[in-house]
Amino acid sequence: MIRVILPQHLRTLAHVGGEVTVEVEEPVTQRSVLDALEARYPMLRGAIREHDTLQRRAFLRFFACEEDLSHQSPDAPLPEAVVSGKEPFIVIGAIAGG
């Protein structure tokens, strides 16, 4: 079970509060986690990744285990702590303040 933390606006869209969890078969990657997330919450399609290219939207970033994974390959394995459910996969707005 993969834990995912979404920014507030996407939680509102998906009608969820706090963390969500998704079942993902191995290998667990950004792509497989986001595929599972969008399958369960189709209202998030296009809001995290572009509709057709499935590229990460420019103003979003992906964090896990205190690392910025935004520029890693979407098919790279996620850290073991994410796979085991110890740590969440975090989707976060790229601009934190201002």
Added chain:
Amino acid sequence: MSGVRVLVGTHKGAFVLNSDGKRKNWTVSGPFFAGWEIYHMKGSPVDPDRIYVSQTSGWFGQLIQRSDDGGKTWHQPGLPNEAIPAPGPPPALPNRFAYDSSPETGKPLTTHQWYDGTQHPWEFKRVWHIEPSLTEADTVYAGVEDAALFRSTDGGENWQELSGLRGHGTGPKWQPGAGGMGLHTIILDPTDPKRIYVAISAAGAFRTNDGGATWKPINRGLYSQYIPDPRAEIGHCVHHVAMNPSRPNVLFMQKHWDVMRSDDAGDNWKEISGNLPTDFGFVIDVHAHEPETIYVVPIKSDSEHFVPDGKLRVFRSRSGGNEWEALTKGLPQSNCYVNVLRDAMAVDALDKCGVYFGTSGGQVYASADAGDSWNPIVRDLPAVLSVEVQTL
């Protein structure tokens, strides 16, 4: 006629304002979609409880929302609101606006002119304007940035580009205005379902007579000093166009500078700025029952986007242009420096005609007497991007 519903899109959410036919006492609902930019929301003339919304964000992209109960509840068309979908093919894609690149119709261009004159790829950014069909509640048009026209025939679940517009040979010469290259005006002819007018910043106005298959630029008579050939076929920064449904051949235009009029469905335009204090502005609208009565809100200039002299004045012409009177009763006449954006004025169909507009300062003003006097419905919303009115 029992009342009016005013739909207000703002920089940080949507609001629905309701009143009875007297238009004195108002209830305010919202914010809906708090924190998101609501470029436009508009109700179906066929089913007033059906309201479409363009919800957009630089972070999360474009969403389409729909209400089927007059704005009480909302959902993304075709998607489950809370339940997890059944396994199988993906449901609707209400938020996907993909430019047509098919070989058959896909003359559609891949580039347009950038600010510096170079060519730039077409990139979808957001929906600026939503125009529900006059005859089918499930049919709705969307004008988008970068400029293109889309249509849905299933209530907003799926969208297809009417690519004949972008496929018009002038496409590589279209260029963005300061606010982007948006298709911001869509006017449906009530007497001819195949005739549609659109306007694009900064390409100009276009008309189709065949339901969107082919388009003709309709900019003859426009004069724009900021393009190399001021009388060019395209490249004009048309800010808004308005039509009274009883006279679909007569169009009124607020251009970047100049207020214009056409009496032949856009084939020819003449200037009607007359005695306006400035002919720069964004909004223009027509009285519901008097097709020669039009309204504009002059703005000081293209670099000073606020009303001149610190006075918020709507100007009304009862002669189809050229002779204008300032309407000031109830509007601030000192220290006011707001703007009124292109989609932020609307009229109701009551008698007397109601006129409504919203400002960059978050005020929504209403007049229940065709502009003679004004009252704020609300004073402190986020900056208003659009105002539409439903007469119920």
